[in-house]
Amino acid sequence: xxxxxxxxxxxxxxxxxxxxxxxxxxxxxxxxxxxxxxxxxxxxxxxxxxxxxxxxxxxxxxxxxxxxxxxxxxxxxxxxxxxxxxxxxxxxxxxxxxxxxxxxxxxxxxxxxxxxxxxxxxxxxxxxxxxxxxxxxxxxxxxxxxxxxxxxxxxxxxxxxxxxxxxxxxxxxxxxxxxxxxxxxxxxxxxxxxxxxxxxxxxxxxxxxxxxxxxxxxxxxxxxxxxxxxxxxxxxxxxxxxxxxxxxxxxxxxxxxxxxxxxxxxxxxxxxxxxxxxxxxxxxxxxxxxxxxxxxxxxxxxxxxxxxxxxxxxxx
Amino acid sequence: xxxxxxxxxxxxxxxxxxxxxxxxxxxxxxxxxxxxxxxxxxxxxxxxxxxxxxxxxxxxxxxxxxxxxxxxxxxxxxxxxxxxxxxxxxxxxxxxxxxxxxxxxxxxxxxxxxxxxxxxxxxxxxxxxxxxxxxxxxxxxxxxxxxxxxxxxxxxxxxxxxxxxxxxxxxxxxxxxxxxxxxxxxxxxxxxxxxxxxxxxxxxxxxxxxxxxxxxxxxxxxxxxxxxxxxxxxxxxxxxxxxxxxxxxxxxxxxxxxxxxxxxxxxxxxxxxxxxxxxxxxxxxxxxxxxxxxxxxxxxx
Amino acid sequence: xxxxxxxxxxxxxxxxxxxxxxxxxxxxxxxxxxxxxxxxxxxxxxxxxxxxxxxxxxxxxxxxxxxxxxxxxxxxxxxxxxxxxxxxxxxxxxxxxxxxxxxxxxxxxxxxxxxxxxxxxxxxxxxxxxxxxxxxxxxxxxxxxxxxxxxxxxxxxxxxxxxxxxxxxxxxxxxxxxxxxxxxxxxxxxxxxxxxxxxxxxxxxxxxxxxxxxxxxxxxxxxxxxxxxxxxxxxxxxxxxxxxxxxxxxxxxxxxxxxxxxxxxxxxxxxxxxxxxxxxxxxxxxxxxxxxxxxxxxxxxxxxxxxxxxxxxxxxxxxxxxxxxxxxxxxxxxxxxxxxxxxxxxxxxxxxxxxxxxxxxxxxxxxxxxxxx
Numbered sequence: 001x002x003x004x005x006x007x008x009x010x011x012x013x014x015x016x017x018x019x020x021x022x023x024x025x026x027x028x029x030x031x032x033x034x035x036x037x038x039x040x041x042x043x044x045x046x047x048x049x050x051x052x053x054x055x056x057x058x059x060x061x062x063x064x065x066x067x068x069x070x071x072x073x074x075x076x077x078x079x080x081x082x083x084x085x086x087x088x089x090x091x092x093x094x095x096x097x098x099x100x101x102x103x104x105x106x107x108x109x110x111x112x113x114x115x116x117x118x119x120x121x122x123x124x125x126x127x128x129x130x131x132x133x134x135x136x137x138x139x140x141x142x143x144x145x146x147x148x149x150x151x152x153x154x155x156x157x158x159x160x161x162x163x164x165x166x167x168x169x170x171x172x173x174x175x176x177x178x179x180x181x182x183x184x185x186x187x188x189x190x191x192x193x194x195x196x197x198x199x200x201x202x203x204x205x206x207x208x209x210x211x212x213x214x215x216x217x218x219x220x221x222x223x224x225x226x227x228x229x230x231x232x233x234x235x236x237x238x239x240x241x242x243x244x245x246x247x248x249x250x251x252x253x254x255x256x257x258x259x260x261x262x263x264x265x266x267x268x269x270x271x272x273x274x275x276x277x278x279x280x281x282x283x284x285x286x287x288x289x290x291x292x293x294x295x296x297x298x299x300x301x302x303x304x305x306x307x308x309x310x311x312x313x314x315x316x
Numbered sequence: 317x318x319x320x321x322x323x324x325x326x327x328x329x330x331x332x333x334x335x336x337x338x339x340x341x342x343x344x345x346x347x348x349x350x351x352x353x354x355x356x357x358x359x360x361x362x363x364x365x366x367x368x369x370x371x372x373x374x375x376x377x378x379x380x381x382x383x384x385x386x387x388x389x390x391x392x393x394x395x396x397x398x399x400x401x402x403x404x405x406x407x408x409x410x411x412x413x414x415x416x417x418x419x420x421x422x423x424x425x426x427x428x429x430x431x432x433x434x435x436x437x438x439x440x441x442x443x444x445x446x447x448x449x450x451x452x453x454x455x456x457x458x459x460x461x462x463x464x465x466x467x468x469x470x471x472x473x474x475x476x477x478x479x480x481x482x483x484x485x486x487x488x489x490x491x492x493x494x495x496x497x498x499x500x501x502x503x504x505x506x507x508x509x510x511x512x513x514x515x516x517x518x519x520x521x522x523x524x525x526x527x528x529x530x531x532x533x534x535x536x537x538x539x540x541x542x543x544x545x546x547x548x549x550x551x552x553x554x555x556x557x558x559x560x561x562x563x564x565x566x567x568x569x570x571x572x573x574x575x576x577x578x579x580x581x582x583x584x585x586x587x588x589x590x591x592x593x594x595x596x597x598x599x600x601x602x603x604x605x606x607x608x609x610x611x612x613x614x615x616x617x
Numbered sequence: 618x619x620x621x622x623x624x625x626x627x628x629x630x631x632x633x634x635x636x637x638x639x640x641x642x643x644x645x646x647x648x649x650x651x652x653x654x655x656x657x658x659x660x661x662x663x664x665x666x667x668x669x670x671x672x673x674x675x676x677x678x679x680x681x682x683x684x685x686x687x688x689x690x691x692x693x694x695x696x697x698x699x700x701x702x703x704x705x706x707x708x709x710x711x712x713x714x715x716x717x718x719x720x721x722x723x724x725x726x727x728x729x730x731x732x733x734x735x736x737x738x739x740x741x742x743x744x745x746x747x748x749x750x751x752x753x754x755x756x757x758x759x760x761x762x763x764x765x766x767x768x769x770x771x772x773x774x775x776x777x778x779x780x781x782x783x784x785x786x787x788x789x790x791x792x793x794x795x796x797x798x799x800x801x802x803x804x805x806x807x808x809x810x811x812x813x814x815x816x817x818x819x820x821x822x823x824x825x826x827x828x829x830x831x832x833x834x835x836x837x838x839x840x841x842x843x844x845x846x847x848x849x850x851x852x853x854x855x856x857x858x859x860x861x862x863x864x865x866x867x868x869x870x871x872x873x874x875x876x877x878x879x880x881x882x883x884x885x886x887x888x889x890x891x892x893x894x895x896x897x898x899x900x901x902x903x904x905x906x907x908x909x910x911x912x913x914x915x916x917x918x919x920x921x922x923x924x925x926x927x928x929x930x931x932x933x934x935x936x937x938x939x940x941x942x943x944x945x946x947x948x949x950x951x952x953x954x955x956x957x958x959x960x961x962x963x964x965x966x967x968x969x970x971x972x973x974x975x976x977x978x979x980x981x982x983x984x985x986x987x988x989x990x
Contacts, residue, residue: 025731026702033699054417101602107416108351112556113601115549116594123591126785127812137742137787138694138719153730155702228698229726232719232787235695242424249421271699281651282432288425292418293410319829326821440655441915442842444873454853463853536818537849538842538874542653546816578822586823587785587812 016163020156028155030271035162036224037263041247042169042256043216048245049253049302050182051209052189054107056241057114060121061091061214063236065221067125070139070231071132080145084222091218092211099210103203118241125233138232145226158227165223169216170256177256178305185209186254243267250291252298261300323578325462331574332470336528337551338558338566339477340521346497346561347517349416353423354403355525356548357430358396360541362526363533364434366392367443385449385534389527396526397519404518409511427544434541442540445533465535472531476524477567484563493517497561553597559610568609641684642677642939644669644929645704645733646922647697647714647724650689657716657739660919662687665713665926667909668902678933690715694723705731710939713925716918718742718787725750734941734948736925739918742791746967752945754968756924756959758888758975760788763863764795766886766975767836770861772803780809780832782823782847784839792838792863808832815843824851828858838863844883845874852879861885864975867917872984884979884989887917888959893988899958917959924957931955 020028044058065087072083102113128135145152145161152158176182188195188202196202225231243266251262270284291298337359344352369391407426411419453464484490495503496513504510532547533539550573558569573593580592600607646665648658669685677683686707688700697715701724704712712728715721716739728735729750737745737755741763746753771779779800783793790812797807809830813823824847827835835858837844844866851860852875862885872880902923906914914920928948933939936947948964955962963971977989 024706026699026706029699029702033695054420102598105601105605108349108420109556109601109605111351111420112552113598116553116598119549120591120594120598123588123594127587127591135787136719136785136790140722140744228694228723230694230719230722232694234693234719246421246424249417279432279436281428282436285425285428285430285432288428289407289422290425292414292422292425293407296411296414296418319825322825323822326819326825329821330819435651435655440659442656442870442874444870447876454855532818536846537876538818538846540842542816543818546814581822582826585811586826587814589822590814 020159025155028159030268032155032158032162032227034263034267035159035166036220036227037244037247037267038166038260039162039169039220039223040217040244041251041259041263042173043213043220044244044248045213045253045256045259046173046176046185046216047209047213048248049255049259050177050185050189051206052185052253053206053209054111055114055210055213056111056238056245057116057118057121058213058217058244059236059238059240060118061095061217062221062224062240063121063125063233064091064094065218066225066231066236067133067139067221068218069222069225070142073142073225074139075132077143080143080222080226081147084219087222088215088219091221092215095210095214096207099207103206103210115238115241118236118238122233122237125236134232136233138230138234140230142225142229142231144229145223152226162223170260173256181205181208189254246288248298250288250298252300252302254302255298255300258298258300258302262298265299319582320579323582324575325466327575327578328571329462329466329470329574330578331554331571332466332473333528333532333547333570334551334554334573335567335570336473336476336531337525337547338555338570339480339563340523340525341552341555342558342560342563342566343480343493343517343521345555347493347514348408348419350408350419351423351552352521353420353548354407354426354430355522356544356546356551357427357434358400358403358522358544359525359529359532359547359551360434360539360544361399361430362392362396362529363539363543364438364443364529364541365395365526366530366533367445367539370446370449382450389530392530393523393527396529397523400518400522401515403522404515409514427548431541431544438541440541442538445537445539447537449534469531469535472527473570474567476527477563480520480524481563489513489516550593553593556597556607557600559607562607562609565607565609569607572608641682642679642933643684643686643707643709644926645707645709645712645714646685646687646926647690647700647704647712648687648922649692649716649720650687652692654692654716657916657918658689658692660914660916661714661716661738661922663910664906664914664919664923667906668923668926671905672930678930679937679939683930690720690724692717692720694719697721697723698727700724701727705733709733710933710941711736711929711944713738713922713929715739718745718791721745725753728752732941734929734944736929738922738925741788746969750968752941752968754925754928754945754948754964754970756921756928756957756962756970757918758970760791760795762973763792763886763975764799766973766977767792767796767861767863768799768803768805770884770886770977771800771834771836772805774834776805776834778806778808778832778834780827780830780835781807782809782827782835782837782839783812784815784843785812786815786839788865789838789840789863793836796836796838813839813843815839818846820847820850821854824854824856828854828856833858835860836863837861837866840865841868841871842874845871845880848875848879848883852876859884864888864917867978867986868915869913869986870915872980877982877984880980880984881982882980884977886975886977888921888974889976889988890917890978890986896956896958898956902958920958924959924962927957928952928955928962 047053047055068087068090069083072078073080125133126136152161184200184205192202247262247266248259252258341355407422408419455462455464484493492508492513496510500510554569554573555566557573558565577589577593581589648661650658665685669683673682688704690697690700697720705727711734713736718740721737721740734752738757741757741760743759743761781793783789800807809827844862860883864887866885867887932944932947936943953963965971978986979989981987
């Protein structure tokens, strides 16, 4: 780690730890929102940033996770935290089924298909597919998380819960980034044909990236569902996917710190500028264009990995 | 059986509009390989500009029905064409050398910008075109009354498509456009001013979209700032269906999509209509990614 | 570094705004100022701001000025909870809003936990007042009441085969289902039940399909933009079956969109329009709105928001205190037959508006909305 980072991270950590003590519930809720989007952004980062696949349907996985939690919790009364892995699994399975036929598509086409997919999921949710999704009303009465008898209700509780999950996510994904899996993904993002030529089974890795990203998003869905206690299809529109997409791209695709920054900017800034209300979205749009023109790689692009070479002593 | 034909005509009429918007998408994609997300909003701008011009200039009072509307269409097309060129200059040209993804994001940003700009300028309410611009005589096909305007829209779409097709195939500039679509670098080497070609494409495509917007306004009457979203997405689907980059493909795709939607609504379910359309899109992309009329493009290694 | 700066920036902004807590009675307004229903939200703000201004000119509330703080929920449940949290930290006594049942629902728990009185003006889903929330009220009626009146009207007019069309939003679907249940109870067959997609323009396919099922009456529970298009396109098709709408079609633009010839004969349910209320309050309200904004209020929901504001301020005045618990109690027990802009207002123990609010209106040949007996 660079020297500046060694100071920066602990300071940030301390600030975040202290936040619930100083901030009012509104700003805490904003930070909670940011945290949730960090988790989602990081899950999309695997697909979009590391594997380089144009994916604009991430909200669908998020939705499946949230709805799985909602349905199981409201029908069978199982505590929300137990359902989290199930939600992740459901989203991952869905990704597996859906991604399998489209994984080989070229960039733009993949983009379009993912847009179509997220719209179909949303319409299915609104139309109360299989009779369990509650239609446009959504599902309400989802229980709050129950940690060994302690119910999480206030924004402060959720703050620690969410940000702990964020820390976990960051930790796991950093490990992933530097693992063989992560390297394979980066290789196939840079040059798919060469990667295939080097013996990497690109289809296999792409699919794995999709499934992993989806599963994690599904678990984020659980947190969302239990925090809001009601969910409806409106929260999972194509626009949500656009927001997630922007967080990754604008922040720096492929870089964990970039995604975190992206979440703060994309979700937090509009709150800071709440008073501008109607013009807010306009500024959003302009910012997107501006960013792409002047800093395509995002605010914090991924740093190249530095390997130290041991000098080889010349043999006499 | 009667319902089938009724729905078929319904579908063709709607498809005509999709086709017109799809033409714009397909042209831009053909040359720049860019999905211009802002195209749907250019369509909306066309609708709004049409209304503004209509009310401020009171054309139809001076010049009378068809001629007035025709003039209006030309004005709208000109204005939206200019906006299209500006869009290209500001949002896309700087990104010519950048990875494709950046242009897509910029396009999304442009779309958001336009939509909210319209909302801020005109307000959030629905606007309505004056009613009696064109005669509403129903024309009888197979014994069913079809409003004149629907046929007009279909005819206008076909005419514009044929004109565009001939332009691209037969004229020198059209050939330049096709050359740039195949390989920009080689086209430049041949002495073609690629920048000008692209500007032209961004003038024609949005102009067609704007004209479609105006027609939708006149026919359906009601416009609002979010209308570009759904039409844009459908038209986009239509372009893909027919083969993106392919002009007759856009026409075929548009009509086909309209018919699939209408029949899907009639025989399966209205509520799932859009999902059916998207599903068809996904199937086509998996089974035949180049679309129905598209050419196979070899992937360069 | 940037993260730290933005965090610090946000915190100082928050501290700055709370420092501005002057001595006023603060009432919140939450509505869709942006997004798909921006037209409703913006008009809600106009109405409530105007009423607050008038109240302040008359001396304010409990000797202090009334301050209206508005927040945008963008018609989205997630934004709604953020907006609610924002308002909850501003020291408001009560909040008016919002429009859209699922959007209101996202904010209910937040206001309840903060002990703020909430008066919804455009959320008719039944379950909102079935949760035992002590400080939740609404000036708009519930879907079950509207469904009953709709079906009673249909029964009275003697139609035998009904088609029901909604647009899949929670409001429209709820109302449609209510109507369907009630019709079943009256043994009147529903031959068609489906939803259209709002935002589209071409409904010929749907109309053709509906026509094929041969109803003699159609009940459309969606919003006025789609209603206008439906009426216009059905006339072009040459189909003359009578249509009736729910209260979301109540908007003068309906006739503009459909065209007077197509709109003629269309009937709909709504709380009485301000122009049909005889009370001096309503007349004065419409007049001052007209003077200030050069147009009449377009939609009924902003007017219901105005009523929400008026009952809350009346309750504060009547209870002599701005404490939410006292205001709630006053609204439930002491406030009876309050002269509202939309009719007499009283609340039951669940916070719902008591009384039959819905009337049937018909569109005449000139495009006017005429109250039916």
